Amino acid sequence: MDGESLSIPESAKAAVQEETEKTFALIGQQIRKTRQRRRITIQQLADASGISASMLSLVERGMTSPSLLSLTAIGRNLGLTLAEMMSGELQEPPEEAVTRVQNMPLIKTPDGILRRILRQDRKRGVTITYNEYGSGIGNSPVGITHTGFEYGLVIEGELTIEIDGIQTVLHSGDVVSLRSTRVHKIWNYSASKATTVWFNLDEAES
Structure with a gap:
């Protein structure tokens, strides 16, 4: 068959196209679900993965076919394998x-x-993290929202938390309890580092 092109029936092409669209939709759902669980914004993940936020948004909605390189970068930043995505x-x-x-x-x-x-x-929807904030560093200049509920314990230093526009200064030993759908900003305005432990729950009871 040298020199001959392989002819694929239109019905087979349609089936392959449909299967491909389903796969990319599944990948997008997995990326979005994991990103939200890890409290990472689209912009943060896009910056870390070397793609634009608009492209990542299309990937999450299954509206584009990302390259293998892009998927690998996204997966690395989310702790997902390609097999788990697919x-x-x-x-x-x-x-x-x-x-x-x-x-x-x-x-x-x-x-x-x-x-x-x-x-x-x-399985239980719980993530526990230890965060270190250098001087002049925080989670977002304008505040973020996401699903779930969170508890934070300040271990060392001083942090300022802003919830719905109201600022409160936290010191070592202070605890904050927060429904994550509220706009919140956590920032270290001090000259020294601050450390915290956060307990994040995927779901918050209404």
Whole structure:
């Protein structure tokens, strides 16, 4: 068959196209669900992955065919494998009583926050993180919202939390409880670093 082009029936082309669209829709749903669970904005993930926010939005809605390079970058920043993206199923790590510090993912967010994921329990919808905020660093210059509920404990230093436009200064030992759908901004205006532990729940009761 050298020199001959392979002819694919129109019905087969349509079936392949439909299957491809379903796959990219599934990938987009998995990316969006995981991004929201990890409290990462579209802009933050886009910046970290080297793509535009508008492109990432199209990917999440299954309206474009991202390159393998882009998917790999997105997956790396979310802790997702390509297999997990395509299957729509997250592989739960075995339940263990002890998690060693060397096995806890350590990432630096696009905003400059050093975040160590102490424990992520997908089954129960709980994520526990240890965050370090350098001087002049915070989660968002204008505030963010996302699903769920969160508790934060200030371990060291001073942080300012702004909830619905109202600022409160937090010191070591202070605890904040917050429905995550409220506009909130967490910022370190002091000259020293601040550290916190956050307990994030995927769902918040109404």
